[in-house]
Amino acid sequence: MQSPLSEFPDFLMKKALLLLMGGCFFSAAAISSVHAAEKATPPNIIIILADDLGWRDLGCFGSGDVKSPNIDCLAKEGIRFTTAYTTAPQCTPSRAGLLSGICQSRFGVETVIGAPFQKFAEEKQWGMPHEIRLFPDYLKPYGYVSACVGKWHLGYSEDHNPLHHGFDRFVGFLHGGSYFLEAPGGIPILDGTKKVTFDKPAYLTDYLTDQAIEFIGANKHRPFFLYLAQFAPHVPLQAPQEYLDRFPDVQNPNRRAFLAMMSALDDGVGRIMDFLKANHLDENTLIFFTSDNGGPTGDDPDKGENTSRNDPFTGVKGDLLEGGIRVPCIVRWPGHLPAGTVYDGAVSTLDFLPTSIAAAGGTPPGQLEGLNILPYLDGRKPPLVDRTLFWRFGIETAVRSGDYKLFRPYPGVCEFTNIRENITEDLTKGLESENPEKFREMDRALSEWSGRLAVPIWKNFFPEVALRVLNRHQYKGYEAYLPGETSLEENKRKWEITKKLYRESLGVDLDSPALLSKEASP
Ligand SMILES: [Ca+2]
Numbered sequence: 353m354q355s356p357l358s359e360f361p362d363f364l365m366k367k368a369l370l371l372l373m374g375g376c377f378f379s380a381a382a383i384s385s386v387h388a389a390e391k392a393t394p395p396n397i398i399i400i401l402a403d404d405l406g407w408r409d410l411g412c413f414g415s416g417d418v419k420s421p422n423i424d425c426l427a428k429e430g431i432r433f434t435t436a437y438t439t440a441p442q443c444t445p446s447r448a449g450l451l452s453g454i455c456q457s458r459f460g461v462e463t464v465i466g467a468p469f470q471k472f473a474e475e476k477q478w479g480m481p482h483e484i485r486l487f488p489d490y491l492k493p494y495g496y497v498s499a500c501v502g503k504w505h506l507g508y509s510e511d512h513n514p515l516h517h518g519f520d521r522f523v524g525f526l527h528g529g530s531y532f533l534e535a536p537g538g539i540p541i542l543d544g545t546k547k548v549t550f551d552k553p554a555y556l557t558d559y560l561t562d563q564a565i566e567f568i569g570a571n572k573h574r575p576f577f578l579y580l581a582q583f584a585p586h587v588p589l590q591a592p593q594e595y596l597d598r599f600p601d602v603q604n605p606n607r608r609a610f611l612a613m614m615s616a617l618d619d620g621v622g623r624i625m626d627f628l629k630a631n632h633l634d635e636n637t638l639i640f641f642t643s644d645n646g647g648p649t650g651d652d653p654d655k656g657e658n659t660s661r662n663d664p665f666t667g668v669k670g671d672l673l674e675g676g677i678r679v680p681c682i683v684r685w686p687g688h689l690p691a692g693t694v695y696d697g698a699v700s701t702l703d704f705l706p707t708s709i710a711a712a713g714g715t716p717p718g719q720l721e722g723l724n725i726l727p728y729l730d731g732r733k734p735p736l737v738d739r740t741l742f743w744r745f746g747i748e749t750a751v752r753s754g755d756y757k758l759f760r761p762y763p764g765v766c767e768f769t770n771i772r773e774n775i776t777e778d779l780t781k782g783l784e785s786e787n788p789e790k791f792r793e794m795d796r797a798l799s800e801w802s803g804r805l806a807v808p809i810w811k812n813f814f815p816e817v818a819l820r821v822l823n824r825h826q827y828k829g830y831e832a833y834l835p836g837e838t839s840l841e842e843n844k845r846k847w848e849i850t851k852k853l854y855r856e857s858l859g860v861d862l863d864s865p866a867l868l869s870k871e872a873s874p
Pocket of ligand 1: 404645
């Protein structure tokens with residue numbers, strides 16, 4: 353294993369070399385002066401969140417065909433994390449955890465808002481509870497202005513507009529999905545609360561980049577927080593010809609579109625960096641880049657699959673295997689964090705908020721669950737190797753503690769392994785019998801943690817996720833699957849199939865009030 357801090361002794365040497373090479377390099381500011389600067393001028397903070405981007409889907413994470421020179425450059429100028437986790441394997445709960453700094457299951461935002469509940473979300477005003485504070489509220493005392501640009505997915509009704517959750521500016525869409533080429537069409541793009549009208553066709557990824565740059569330009573003389581939640585590379589797989597033309601030799605149209613979408617996402621990062629540099633803002637800006645969940649691998653866009661890759665991990669968007677929750681992650685803050693390093697310690701998107709508060713000169717309040725990771729990254733504290741992280745997503749639960757992981761795909765079944773040695777989570781390498789003491793300790797911790805969580809405000813299970821985990825454990829014979837959301841009637845049918853699946857295979861009653869909130873049933 354590479355030590356998280358193994359590259360530190362070479363750090364200054366590397367920086368000098370990079371400066372000499374004149375390419376994509378670290379700024380000349382000295383790390384030794386940074387802690388005084390931390391208190392002087394609060395840095396701008398930018399989170400760039402990709403949607404459904406798998407762990408392998410960047411050049412700097414080893415993808416052979418994804419071209420991401422600008423995102424790779426962030427990694428060369430910052431830290432690349434090999435063991436970064438989101439708090440959930442799907443959009444809504446993952447975003448709720450990231451923006452609040454609190455595990456979303458503590459306040460009932462446990463599964464996704466969307467099919468088959470799309471129609472109920474607005475009517476029942478499901479969304480981020482208003483009493484839970486988000487990034488903008490925590491940063492406001494330090495003089496920050498905040499913008500949410502892109503996908504929200506934390507409530508569709510007007511009272512859940514980001515403007516009602518502390519953001520000063522919002523441009524984007526409230527729903528979980530949109531179109532790339534038809535946008536503006538289909539799902540409305542909002543500027544604040546008003547629907548945007550477009551004079552000419554726009555490509556969503558480029559449009560959101562434009563809006564991000566406009567916000568930065570308008571606020572360059574004060575500290576700003578920009579949450580840029582790009583929709584790429586989520587389905588539908590759509591890209592304009594100019595991006596498709598960059599991949600003329602790719603035969604698979606879905607893969608070609610994915611690569612083109614990634615190219616647009618990467619161009620956007622490059623344009624933002626160019627703008628920051630041109631305005632002398634890039635050195636005093638802390639940037640996080642990550643994905644909201646693991647990739648929905650596979651090649652059937654009708655099932656939400658986008659050809660993304662999570663290898664070497666097993667699992668996909670929707671489950672708590674590594675492929676569902678381990679994501680590519682990069683953090684860049686010149687002069688404060690070492691450039692061009694790789695960090696193997698376990699970090700979480702829950703860490704983004706406390707880290708940002710610390711960077712702004714504050715002390716993260718006790719209710720936040722993540723860590724200020726700055727002292728772990730600049731060598732003031734030892735590597736994060738023994739950390740414990742918990743997950744609950746519907747009936748799936750998991751805990752990682754140091755090198756061990758315990759995953760319960762559904763009640764009564766567990767997978768326990770050394771995740772560092774068994775990164776593919778091969779079921780034949782289970783350790784329950786070899787290390788029963790550790791197993792019992794983690795199992796107890798997981799059920800105690802889970803027992804303290806809130807009852808979900810809504811429940812949303814997917815037959816396809818159930819099928820995957822059942823098949824992994826040799827439950828066969830369930831082929832029923834209704835893709836997408838078509839009508840209320842079909843939604844109800846989909847829900848009935850899900851319930852039947854769990855009841856007959858596992859004896860689990862999804863309508864049980866003890867398991868989940870009754871209120872949320874359609
Ligand atoms: Ca997602």
